[in-house]
Amino acid sequence: MKDGGKKRGPTSADKVLGVLSLFSAERPVWSPERAASRMDVSLATAYRYFNTLVASGMLERLNRNRYVLGPAIVELDRKVRAADPVLKLAQPVMERLLRRLREPAAILLCRYYRQKVMCIHQETNRSGEPVSSYERGAPMPMFRGATSKVILAHLPPRTVVDLWRDHRRDIVAAGMGPGFEDFKAALRALRHEPVNVSSSEVDAGRTGIATAIFDDSGRVNGSLSMVLLSPPANKRAVARLTMAVQAAAREIERGRGVAAMKAG
Amino acid sequence: MKDGGKKRGPTSADKVLGVLSLFSAERPVWSPERAASRMDVSLATAYRYFNTLVASGMLERLNRNRYVLGPAIVELDRKVRAADPVLKLAQPVMERLLRRLREPAAILLCRYYRQKVMCIHQETNRSGEPVSSYERGAPMPMFRGATSKVILAHLPPRTVVDLWRDHRRDIVAAGMGPGFEDFKAALRALRHEPVNVSSSEVDAGRTGIATAIFDDSGRVNGSLSMVLLSPPANKRAVARLTMAVQAAAREIERGRGVAAMKAG
């Protein structure tokens, strides 16, 4: 959490962008006044910030004193999706993988982002209630669940050190402690299994089967995981699903290579 | 396109946010150098802008010289979805509406935004290829298609004037010209029909059946529309679908009223 490098005052644009992070699911509506006191700027400045963000569409004025995140974000996310080669490749693979299953399940594509794992895409075969609450943009716990663990296992050492520094508590609570050496040993162990299977670590009764996805330089790009509503019948079933997930991940990686060649 | 009010120099944050609008589906990757020349700032400043945006997660550095829109956008869009009461109410209604159909179709929820209509949500019964290319965040033509027309019909006069000023060409091309009076007459006509049915105006062979959704102050909030891959068999079928769309829109509006009461 502490700044690694030399200190530098936050620029004006930093503060304007900082306004956006005030908005959350719990508090989706903000007034300039409340934002001003929260950010330690004058009311006039808060209005200036809000106006800047409204002008760019990042905020929307509902009515007097009530602002919410704006439609430019929706527009931008579409561009993010369009520009994401892994998503484009993964989506049909995820659909196919899901279609082979008869039990209620979800397939998740996730990525590492800011000491968290974020869901990029979800495919589910339950039309009504989703099997997993992890829809696009949702953060997943970093140290629990197959989805995160397979990513964690392959993060660069530098990142692992940072995580240990900032989240020692959570790591120990997840049974990967108590020391840094223990943590590293746990990651090493995870690294040796191509697929991780975890049960009831994120949601009670759910089983996650996940494997890492690598980019062409061998760095971990994210993970592909299958979330099962109820535990598989037997070891045989687990083995079958494990193979399917692994095969799908390889297919995505292979496609990625082809896409890179095309682009290059 | 011309600024309505008094001129004011763009603030620094404006320019930083302006960087984001450089990114498009056609050009999803930008370098500080290219951005600098495009925005008429020095290279050093472009680097400062990019660093600010990367720090907030709005941009992501792929590798040397290559930046793309970042994961913070994905995170923010999830918050937008979570905070959107209309979306939350509409989604189940859209699913139900779709389930009643046997023919390939899509249900669209759209909104007015910056002289365009933007798709907020799409439900489709074709798992593979989507029936409509209008996914969340996609802009729709403002003057063609049932989806846009029913919104256009109910926009406030002030907005209608702006649209005429900025898009006279498109309006005339869409057959709502040649004068402003003709345009207003066309809108009046649209306003008198509760549901609009248009064929092949956006995509050849497709039929759109749309109706406006209003908020509790009577302002148009957006539209609900059904897009059919192939034209309906007969007038009777059209009438049936028309009723269904209208009923769904009313249901969303009713729910919205309830939600407002709950929130208030």
Added chain:
DNA sequence: GGCGTAATTATCACTATGTGAGAAAATTCA
């Protein structure tokens, strides 16, 4: 439909901070 109150914008003096040009450092690739 006008009035009163609260929200929003404009004004202004002041200083902070964003800016460009170039040098220095760091990173990448052969």
Added chain:
DNA sequence: TGAATTTTCTCACATAGTGATAATTACGCC
């Protein structure tokens, strides 16, 4: 390891962001 490029740093300067307050506008209420 070395050359070429990218990226950061330094610094002087002037712009532009800031807070306090006043003026204006918009909304709700009777």
